[in-house]
Amino acid sequence: MLIKKNILLVAPYVTFPNEPGDNRFISIAQLLSLEYNVTLVTSRFCHILKQQRKNTPIIDGVNVVLIDEPGYNSNVSFSRLYSHRVFCKNFIKFFSSYSKKIDLVYSAYPLIKTNSIIGRFKKTRGYKFIIDVQDVWPEAITGPIPIFSSLLGRILISPISRYANKTYAYADALVAVSKTYLDRADVNKLPSDHKRVIFIGANELHYINYNKKNNYDKLVATYIGTMAGSYDLQTVIKAASLCHEQVKIQFIGTGPNENQLRTLNTQLGNHVEFLGTKNYKSAMIALCDSDLAINPIVATAQQSITNKLSDYFCCGLPILSCQENQEVKDLLALGGGKNYQSGNHKDLADQLRLIAQNKSILYQMSEVNKSIAEERFLRKTAYKGILELIDRLFRES
8 A cells, every 4th residue: 555645835824715815835735635645834824814813724635734923914014023933933843843754845935934944854854845936035125125126235135145045955846936936046056857937826717607797998907916015006096097088997905005095096086996805706707807907016026927917817818017027028928918117107008098999909918818827827737747846856765
């Protein structure tokens, strides 16, 4: 009888199926549980809802462990840093006393600290280690906090960069949500068969069996996501004031900048509709009802293939983007997207008006993105690469 290998999946900030979102690591846990014994280690604090989980969620075939931390109200705050610190202290207590055999640890990055802890235990515990790079810290803070983009800023964060390099170096294999992130994490120049780019993706292609119910004469353009420093939503609001006769713009989500964005919107005539937060299914329906998605990431931001881009592709939407990341530009250049100049509201308004006057181009753009979504964003297809990578590591053991 073949004995199943034991995998520890460490992902501090997941959302479970009864919570908002369509979390990557829940999908990975469910996939791995078909072949392995899987224990998912995450936080008792729900990052999205800013609430403590009273009960341990149940996932068929997966053992779930919740690590305590105090939580926080704001994503950018000292209380968040403190909460992460407490989580890591409690995680190391859990991990150092974990008595079951571990054959492989599959871990989300960030946090840097949890990956560092796992890396330091690797040699004595004898497991393989895969880091799944969701974001590149500390580089991710250089966009929303401009001082860190300067020479002084790079000097200030250089100790964290060295810490990150040391942590990445523990990995036997790497998975990343974009090539940009994979290249940053690949400090050991691993063999090509020990690293994979696997987009965040979604569990389903939302456009399938969905009939658009958009009854507007205007072009409907939608942004979904956090209203925070990395996203230049002021430019979108300013553009709306110039093209509102032909274009309806709507925002889905919330965030620390929402109040000031609402104030600006009021000052400019209330031409952007704020739809608030929605559960994942409702948000995807609203996207599918749209004609176009807006990807307004500031020029200095370090993000690459984000959650929202995955959602846009899986809804089969044409994308209007100002993101400077070359990987994103290359993906949109396949025919499903157009670019506008970052921070230039007149250029954005001109692009939106041009598309509104020639809606026939939307069909072809949509078909291109549907094809890309089916091949590269649908999890049941794309995530097989994770299983192949794990199988390779076990065969090398």
